Amino acid sequence: MKREMEKTYSPHMEAEIYQRWIDNKYFHAEVDESKKPYTIMMPPANITGQLHVGHALTFSIQDILIRAKRMQGYSALWLPGTDHASISTEVKLVDALAAEGLTKADVGREKFLERAWKWREDFGGIIVRQLKRIGVSCDWDRERFTMDDGLSQAVLEAFIHLYGKGWIYRGEKLINWCPKCKTTISDAEVEHEDMEGILYYFKYPIDGGGFISFATTRPETILGDTAVAVNPKDERYAALVGKTIAMPIVGRRIPIIADNYVEKDFGTGVVKITPAHDPNDFEVGERHGLARINILNDDGSMNSNAGIFEGLDRLECRKRITEEFKKQGLFIKTEPITHAVGTHDRCHEAMEPMIKLQWFVKMDELAKGAIDVYKTEKLKIFPERYGKIYMHWLENIRDWCISRQLWWGHRIPAYYCQGCGRISVELKMPDSCPECGCASFKQDEDSLDTWFSSALWPFSTLGWPQRTKELEYFYPTDVLVTGNEILFFWVIRMVFSGLEMAGDVPFHDVMLHGIVRDADFRKMSKSLGNGVDPIEVINTYGADALRLMLVTGNALDSDTRFYWERLESSRNFLNKIWNASRFLLMNFDIDSFDEAPDLTVIDRWIVSKANFLIKDVTSRIDAYDIGSAAQAAYDFVWDEFCDWYIEMVKPRLYAKDDPTRPAALWTLRSVLISALKLLHPFIPFVTEWIFLAVQDKEETIMTSAWPIWDKALDFPEEESEVDRMKEAVRAIRNARREMNVPPAKRVKIILVSADEKAREFFGGTKKTFAMLSGASEVLIQSSKEGVGEDAVSLVIRDAVLYMPLEELIDARKEMERLNKERKRFESEVERAQKKLSNEGFISKAPPEIVAEERAKVSRYKDMLKRIDEQIQRLE
RNA sequence: GGGAGCAUAACGCAGCGGUGAGCGUACCUGCCUUACAAGCAGGGAGUCGUGAGUUCGAAUCUCUCUGCUCCCACCA
Numbered sequence: 001m002k003r004e005m006e007k008t009y010s011p012h013m014e015a016e017i018y019q020r021w022i023d024n025k026y027f028h029a030e031v032d033e034s035k036k037p038y039t040i041m042m043p044p045a046n047i048t049g050q051l052h053v054g055h056a057l058t059f060s061i062q063d064i065l066i067r068a069k070r071m072q073g074y075s076a077l078w079l080p081g082t083d084h085a086s087i088s089t090e091v092k093l094v095d096a097l098a099a100e101g102l103t104k105a106d107v108g109r110e111k112f113l114e115r116a117w118k119w120r121e122d123f124g125g126i127i128v129r130q131l132k133r134i135g136v137s138c139d140w141d142r143e144r145f146t147m148d149d150g151l152s153q154a155v156l157e158a159f160i161h162l163y164g165k166g167w168i169y170r171g172e173k174l175i176n177w178c179p180k181c182k183t184t185i186s187d188a189e190v191e192h193e194d195m196e197g198i199l200y201y202f203k204y205p206i207d208g209g210g211f212i213s214f215a216t217t218r219p220e221t222i223l224g225d226t227a228v229a230v231n232p233k234d235e236r237y238a239a240l241v242g243k244t245i246a247m248p249i250v251g252r253r254i255p256i257i258a259d260n261y262v263e264k265d266f267g268t269g270v271v272k273i274t275p276a277h278d279p280n281d282f283e284v285g286e287r288h289g290l291a292r293i294n295i296l297n298d299d300g301s302m303n304s305n306a307g308i309f310e311g312l313d314r315l316e317c318r319k320r321i322t323e324e325f326k327k328q329g330l331f332i333k334t335e336p337i338t339h340a341v342g343t344h345d346r347c348h349e350a351m352e353p354m355i356k357l358q359w360f361v362k363m364d365e366l367a368k369g370a371i372d373v374y375k376t377e378k379l380k381i382f383p384e385r386y387g388k389i390y391m392h393w394l395e396n397i398r399d400w401c402i403s404r405q406l407w408w409g410h411r412i413p414a415y416y417c418q419g420c421g422r423i424s425v426e427l428k429m430p431d432s433c434p435e436c437g438c439a440s441f442k443q444d445e446d447s448l449d450t451w452f453s454s455a456l457w458p459f460s461t462l463g464w465p466q467r468t469k470e471l472e473y474f475y476p477t478d479v480l481v482t483g484n485e486i487l488f489f490w491v492i493r494m495v496f497s498g499l500e501m502a503g504d505v506p507f508h509d510v511m512l513h514g515i516v517r518d519a520d521f522r523k524m525s526k527s528l529g530n531g532v533d534p535i536e537v538i539n540t541y542g543a544d545a546l547r548l549m550l551v552t553g554n555a556l557d558s559d560t561r562f563y564w565e566r567l568e569s570s571r572n573f574l575n576k577i578w579n580a581s582r583f584l585l586m587n588f589d590i591d592s593f594d595e596a597p598d599l600t601v602i603d604r605w606i607v608s609k610a611n612f613l614i615k616d617v618t619s620r621i622d623a624y625d626i627g628s629a630a631q632a633a634y635d636f637v638w639d640e641f642c643d644w645y646i647e648m649v650k651p652r653l654y655a656k657d658d659p660t661r662p663a664a665l666w667t668l669r670s671v672l673i674s675a676l677k678l679l680h681p682f683i684p685f686v687t688e689w690i691f692l693a694v695q696d697k698e699e700t701i702m703t704s705a706w707p708i709w710d711k712a713l714d715f716p717e718e719e720s721e722v723d724r725m726k727e728a729v730r731a732i733r734n735a736r737r738e739m740n741v742p743p744a745k746r747v748k749i750i751l752v753s754a755d756e757k758a759r760e761f762f763g764g765t766k767k768t769f770a771m772l773s774g775a776s777e778v779l780i781q782s783s784k785e786g787v788g789e790d791a792v793s794l795v796i797r798d799a800v801l802y803m804p805l806e807e808l809i810d811a812r813k814e815m816e817r818l819n820k821e822r823k824r825f826e827s828e829v830e831r832a833q834k835k836l837s838n839e840g841f842i843s844k845a846p847p848e849i850v851a852e853e854r855a856k857v858s859r860y861k862d863m864l865k866r867i868d869e870q871i872q873r874l875e
Numbered sequence: 876g877g878g879a880g881c882a883u884a885a886c887g888c889a890g891c892g893g894u895g896a897g898c899g900u901a902c903c904u905g906c907c908u909u910a911c912a913a914g915c916a917g918g919g920a921g922u923c924g925u926g927a928g929u930u931c932g933a934a935u936c937u938c939u940c941u942g943c944u945c946c947c948a949c950c951a
Contacts, residue, residue, distance in 0.1 A: 005910095007910085007911075008911080008913070009911090009913080192947085192948070199951085214951075215951060216951065217951075218951090229951095261949095261950090261951095262950090262951085263950065263951090266950055266951070267950085267951060268951095270951085271950085271951050272951075273951095278949070278951085279949045280949045280950080280951080281949090281951090282949095283949090339950090339951095340948075340949095342949090353949090385879060385880075386879090388878075388879070389878080389879075389946070389947080392877095392878075392947075393947080396947090396948095484945090484946090485945095485946090487946095488947095514945095519886095519887095521944090552899090553887070553888060553889095553898095553899070553900095554887085554888070555888085555889085557880090558880085558881080558888095559944090559945090561887070563887075563900085565886095565887095565900060565901085566887080566899080566900075568900095568913075569899070569900065569913085571913065572911095572913040572914085573913090574913090575911065575913045575914090576910090576911065576913080576914085578910090578911080579910040579911035579913095579914085580910065580911080581910085582910050582911080583910035583911080584910085585910090586909095586910070587910090628889080631889085631898080631899090634899095635898080642910085642911085643915080643916095646910075647915095654909095730917095733916065733917070734917070734918095736916095736917090737904090737905080737916080737917050737918085738917090742905095743905070743906055743908085743916080744906090744908085774908095824895080827895090828895065831895090835893085835931085835932080838931055838932085839931075840930090840931030840932080841893095841931040841932070842931080843931075844930085844931050844932090845893075845931060845932075846893090849893055849932095852893085853893080
């Protein structure tokens, strides 16, 4: 066993350890009927992405869960993979083409896709390599890519299935169009950004005389107006309804109509209606049978319906229209306005609503299922409050536009007969048309929304639609861990897809976490330049320090901050546990124990504390309370184990002939090993390194058994006794400081107690007690006989400690100190007595609370009495 | 416009009906005590955002106000 350990912790061994884990296939999970399965599907990383600290957070959490469960004996599968990210990847490829002076059209679909695959080969693996640096223990043998053959097949099957049920349809509807990316986008991909804009006021001449004024933020859409609407109850305009308007510029005649959608009190109470470019207007148009005039080309420029403005960009057109209205005397005014503009979340270009023939997923039935599993708690969301958001979204969901005018992705499996136009939705191109017998088909040019394939991820990765043994065993998965911003895009879509395709929820629990922000709580972004590269952090501090820092100091549902300071304190903790282990190895000079030695009170105390920690950490992990689980282990190791237990045990270790020495070594090692195991999920590398160093055999910690709480190791009495000793030690250290006793000065301590048990305990732990309190000798007595008047006296539970200070004693100072103590207890007694004299408290508070309060009074009074004795002694 | 959340020590957080109101950093003081100065010991520091209410008892539950944050949303 014993490995040499450097004096200071350094993370340089991480790569070596990770490689060994891989070589030994510790990450690999198999179908194993003798074990229970535990499954997490890693949210597929975007192949265009670079690893950022957000990844580090989410993957650390998942790794913590999977490592804990693996040690608990589950067949724990964490399946990793990547996503083809259609828009992001395609944008990169188009940019690369542009750099060569080419366009998509120049190279053609086939060549474009060749380039795409090449690109994914060259760069798609970068993020995976970076990911490994974090220490993720996912099953790389089962790594998947959303465009693998199997997963692509699953996409086709799912599409065909939904089409067969009538839940996928093709229709001409108003969709969100990104003029920059030249594709449709779904509602979820539209971001609403508040922007400073201008509200333009114009007027239209009414046939038969007069004008009607209105306001708009998008004057260019005037070219597509097919009506002007007012509220039916608006008396100001009642007489105008039914009249027509001769539109300037385009010369079209459009009606004035009445519709409830218009609010009387907003603006002029008049709305121009552009059914082809506004969702509300579209609906008004439906109700009144208005024409839809599309005025835009796909690139956002004006089309032929714009007449003289054809070819202008929409923003340029906006200016020119305004000028034209001014010329014609129909311009009223402009005013600044802040309004929400829908933009594409990828490129932030202002999105334009347009009418287009697209493919949609009908949501009503699918949403019902997703709502139902949440209501019946088959699906739980942590933190709970996100449940409301989940429900709200599903209850207001609209059909999902899934077709994209992109090449990189899953091409829609719809084939149009060139003879009769019949649509066939098939796995592959049909041989002949069942309608007209013609053999000429054309496949739909569009591809599917990236999220359509990601929605199948929890089961397509396990072989669906085949009923594989993996699917049977690992599905439904246990928990999905992801950032809260992705609830709508992905989580909800996985839920209804899982229910519909695989016949069950894709996961039982959803655990959502926040994002990592910079120290000033700003989002990390390229434009701010405040991003932190996790690889750099790992290079200097190690993955363990990064993981620990990200996961502690914050509740899981709130955003966490990135602090270099906190990173250092995490690293310091690693050094602490490193050195505690080194201390053990330096003293561990026996080969083995025949049997567990008899433990002293102090050993039982730390064993009991460690035993409780096991229960605590385990249950916190199960509740996804990762941060406090880590914190509990951290506090135990640093405070209890290092600052107290190791210090207490030193005299026993240094005296080679001490009969309790083996017990100390045994306890030291077994408690350390428990702590290492409990900490392993959080800081896998150091714990493995140390585990190998302190074990008898070469055994990985990764598959070692998770500690289990044991009733036989619960020692409440010992805990209470050692706590009293700690109290005594602190009192002495405190007094020494207050009395200005030089640190190196050893002082005699006399403990006086009428309590036999207390005397016995302190008698048995004399050496330890003396060392901790810097005493030259400790006397234990039942009376204060022989205690001189030059002694400082310290009152603790069941005892008084005397510290003769001889020439150092300053009676005045000591009186001051005693009076301060007295005051403290007095005010406590007062507080408790006041409570007890309250009739309502006695009669209404639970009896145990009242009893506790009474006990406090007598305890404090007891202390007060002894303090008073000391005061008298000095007087 | 709708919804959710947060205000506790200088900073970051925990506590969610009975605690002497904690923890980590930072700060002050003293120590190189043979595991660790990336450390040890000790210390100061908080009318728990405001105002009310419920209760025997409120940092904790309810409402008001104030200030932040996030999500959703088609007011021209």
